[in-house]
Amino acid sequence: MKAVREISCETIIETIRKLFMEANIDLGEDVLSVLGESVKSEDSELGQYVLERIVENARIAKEESVPLCQDTGLAVVFIELGQDVHVIGGNFCDAVHEGVRKAYSDGFLRKSVCDPLSRENTGDNTPAIVHIEVVEGDRIKITAMPKGGGSENMSSCAMLVPSAGLEGIKKYIIESVEKAGPNPCPPTIIGVGIGGSIEQSSILAKKALLRPLGEKNRSDSRLSKLEEEILEEVNRLGIGPQGYGGRITSLAVHIEMMPCHIASLPVAVNLQCHVARHKEAII
Amino acid sequence: MKNIIRINTPLTDKVCDELNAGDMVLLSGEVLTGRDVAHRKLFEAILRGDKLPINLEGETIFYAAPTPPRPGRFIGSVGPTTSYRMDKYSPKLMEMGLKGMIGKGKRSPEVIDAIKRFKVVYFGAIGGVAALTARYVKKSVVAAYDDLGPEAMLRLEVLDFPLVVLNDTKGRDLYEDAAKKYMINLSE
Numbered sequence: 001m002k003a004v005r006e007i008s009c010e011t012i013i014e015t016i017r018k019l020f021m022e023a024n025i026d027l028g029e030d031v032l033s034v035l036g037e038s039v040k041s042e043d044s045e046l047g048q049y050v051l052e053r054i055v056e057n058a059r060i061a062k063e064e065s066v067p068l069c070q071d072t073g074l075a076v077v078f079i080e081l082g083q084d085v086h087v088i089g090g091n092f093c094d095a096v097h098e099g100v101r102k103a104y105s106d107g108f109l110r111k112s113v114c115d116p117l118s119r120e121n122t123g124d125n126t127p128a129i130v131h132i133e134v135v136e137g138d139r140i141k142i143t144a145m146p147k148g149g150g151s152e153n154m155s156s157c158a159m160l161v162p163s164a165g166l167e168g169i170k171k172y173i174i175e176s177v178e179k180a181g182p183n184p185c186p187p188t189i190i191g192v193g194i195g196g197s198i199e200q201s202s203i204l205a206k207k208a209l210l211r212p213l214g215e216k217n218r219s220d221s222r223l224s225k226l227e228e229e230i231l232e233e234v235n236r237l238g239i240g241p242q243g244y245g246g247r248i249t250s251l252a253v254h255i256e257m258m259p260c261h262i263a264s265l266p267v268a269v270n271l272q273c274h275v276a277r278h279k280e281a282i283i
Numbered sequence: 284m285k286n287i288i289r290i291n292t293p294l295t296d297k298v299c300d301e302l303n304a305g306d307m308v309l310l311s312g313e314v315l316t317g318r319d320v321a322h323r324k325l326f327e328a329i330l331r332g333d334k335l336p337i338n339l340e341g342e343t344i345f346y347a348a349p350t351p352p353r354p355g356r357f358i359g360s361v362g363p364t365t366s367y368r369m370d371k372y373s374p375k376l377m378e379m380g381l382k383g384m385i386g387k388g389k390r391s392p393e394v395i396d397a398i399k400r401f402k403v404v405y406f407g408a409i410g411g412v413a414a415l416t417a418r419y420v421k422k423s424v425v426a427a428y429d430d431l432g433p434e435a436m437l438r439l440e441v442l443d444f445p446l447v448v449l450n451d452t453k454g455r456d457l458y459e460d461a462a463k464k465y466m467i468n469l470s471e
Contacts, residue, residue, distance in 0.1 A: 044465060046307075046447070050409055057412035067350045067360040070413040108359060110350040110433050119320050121432050150365045150387075150410065182458055183365050183388040185410035238465030242387065242409055244447060245461025275411040 002084055005138035007283060009090035009098075012140070015281050016099025019144035020075060021107035023279040024067045027058040030213040031251075031276045038187060038248045047246030051187070054241075054274055069275045072109035073146030075100040075128035076206065082137035093130060100128040103144075112149065131203060143210060145278040151188060154180035157202050157268040166222075169194060169267050170230060176269045177234050177250065182243020185273035189213065190234070190253040193268040195260040205270035208254035210278050217255055227253040289443075293341035294382040296402045302448045304455035308406070309443040314343045314385065316437040318364050321428050326372040329379060336427035337436065339376055343383030345408070348433045349417070358420045358439075360413035363387040366405070370394050377401040389458055390450060399454050406446040407457070419444040 032055065039051045061068040077096055087095075104111055104125035111125045135141075156176055160168050173192060180188075193204025217223040230253045240246025251274065260266055290298055292312030302308065315337065317325070328335055346366055350359030366386030373384065374397035382403055387410045390398075398405055408416065422440035429435050449457045 044461075046461075053409055053412050053415060057415040060418075061360070061414035064414060066353065066414045066417070068414060069411045070347065070349050070360045070362045071364065072350060108351045108353050110348065110359070112433065119323075121434070123432070148411075153365065181389055181462070182407075183367065185387065236467035238462040238467070240461065240465055242407065243389075243458050243461070244407070245457075245465045247465065273411050 004084050004086040005082075006086050006088050007140060008088050009092070009095035011283055012087070012092070012095040012142070013099040013102065015142055015283050016077065016096060016144060017102040017106065019142060019279045019281055020100060020103035020109070020146060023144050023146055023277040024072045024107060024109055025061050025065055026279075027061070027068055027275065027277065028213070031274070032058055034213045034251050035274065038251060042241065042246050042248050044240055044244070044246030046244045047241040047248060050241035050244060051248065067109060068277070069148060070110060071112060071148040071150065072104070073148050073277070074113060074152070075104075075125055076145040076147050077128050077130045078143040078145065078207070078210070079130065079132045080135045080141035081132055082139045083134050084138035085140055096130050097126045097128055101126050139282050141280065141282045143278055143280045145206075145210065148185075148273055148275065151184035151271040151273040154184040155205070155268070155270045157198060157266065159198065160265040160267055162263070162265045164265060166226065168265070170226065170233075172267055173230055173253075173269055174233055174237075177271070178237055178239075180271060181239055184271040185275070186239055186243060187241055187248045187251045187274050189251055189272040189276050190230070191270035191272060192253065192255040193270070194255060194257040194266070196258045196266060197260070198266055200258065201266035201268035202270065204256040204258065205268040208256040209270060209272045209276065211254045213252055213276065220257065223255045223257060227255050292343050292383065294343060294404065299382060299402045299404045300452050302404050302451055303453070304448050304451045304457040304460060306448040308446050308448065310406070310446055311442050311444070312440070314345045314383070314439050314441055315426055316347045316349070316439060317344045318346050318348050318434055319368055320431055320434045321436045322369050322372040322376070324428060326375055329375055335379070338380070340380035341382050342380065343385065344376070344381060345439065346384070346386035349437075350413070358417050358423045360417050361420060362413035362416045363408040363410050366390060373397065377403050385446060395450055395454065395456065398450050399452055402452045404448060404452065405450040407449040408444070408446055416444075
């Protein structure tokens with residue numbers, strides 16, 4: 001029998017603390033590189049101005065160690081838990097929330113979580129949204145994704161009829177982007193989940209946002225083609241950076257897919273603003 | 284780039300009337316911050332006929348809630364939140380004298396109508412560039428609703444804060460005009 005590997009809650013807390021603080025300050029090189037390229041393809045002067053400010057902001061945030069955006073997000077955590085890991089020194093989920101709590105306090109990040117009805121702030125940005133998947137091995141992969149409310153509010157899910165097919169999927173995604181207009185802080189990244197169930201399609205759409213920016217879907221050529229086509233069409237809508245008009249409405253379309261019920265065709269669109277933040281660690 | 288217009292708060296009817304959707308401005312002076320809960324509270328207080336914690340006459344509200352400042356700083360990262368969530372409350376606030384709104388995103392027909400009626404301007408600040416935007420803030424004090432924590436209303440002093448006029452007193456809308464201008468007809 002394979003020996004289990006012990007990982008302490010303390011290590012989990014510290015890893016999550018660091019990841020959320022870092023994610024809020026340091027925009028990934030992949031995002032910066034796509035943004036840099038996008039300035040060249042933008043026709044609108046105001047659009048270029050916006051894209052240049054976005055790049056400048058990323059530099060300032062890193063230099064001064066301050067958050068890129070005042071919306072430091074709802075803390076979304078993806079966990080790949082190796083089945084040969086034994087978590088010691090406390091409760092695993094408590095450790096995840098504690099890591100978030102510490103990050104938002106120590107990192108001077110805004111606490112943006114509240115009671116849905118009274119709207120009273122919980123005061124420490126918890127609870128986090130935690131997705132756990134059990135995988136092979138004796139490690140834990142943790143992905144910290146602070147998700148802003150503006151782009152999340154423009155996201156949606158539809159249960160299409162199977163006869164809608166590829167064209168129906170395309171239409172739904174493009175209409176979602178058009179309807180969102182300037183609200184989700186374009187240029188956006190369009191995360192799409194096709195298939196599964198109502199909740200699984202939404203999780204797929206969010207996971208799609210974690211793929212390095214500029215990388216196509218590698219598992220299915222139908223999807224990589226669809227990503228390309230949708231990006232081209234979305235960037236003809238004219239919305240442009242911040243909705244001030246222009247070519248660059250979106251930086252990329254990332255689609256993930258899984259089988260679904262014979263009666264269903266779930267499609268989820270999770271929009272991500274240009275401050276596409278996520279950091280990973282393996283412990 | 285178009286000419287950049289320098290304006291100061293408090294905004295007047297004359298200044299508002301002279302601005303056009305699409306204009307780039309550099310705004311200086313005092314602005315208030317306020318977002319969801321502060322708006323609801325102001326709105327409810329107006330309906331009840333209560334005295335407001337701040338006088339809205341001539342004020343400009345920036346839909347923002349900054350991050351907590353790091354030690355040695357007076358402001359954290361700050362930037363606009365999406366404005367439509369304030370749409371329910373904004374016409375009432377304009378009725379009470381509000382002259383400017385700073386945010387991002389589309390407004391409702393009711394808000395656009397009130398903007399015309401009360402000679403108000405709705406400005407756009409770039410979303411997601413909050414480390415940069417903090418540099419235009421020179422001073423920050425709590426103005427009202429301190430108990431709301433991150434959503435408390437602050438009085439900020441800004442200097443040369445770059446903004447774009449989104450909706451003007453003539454009823455024009457930059458978002459509508461810009462998308463039309465840059466849209467590529469798919470049948471072409």
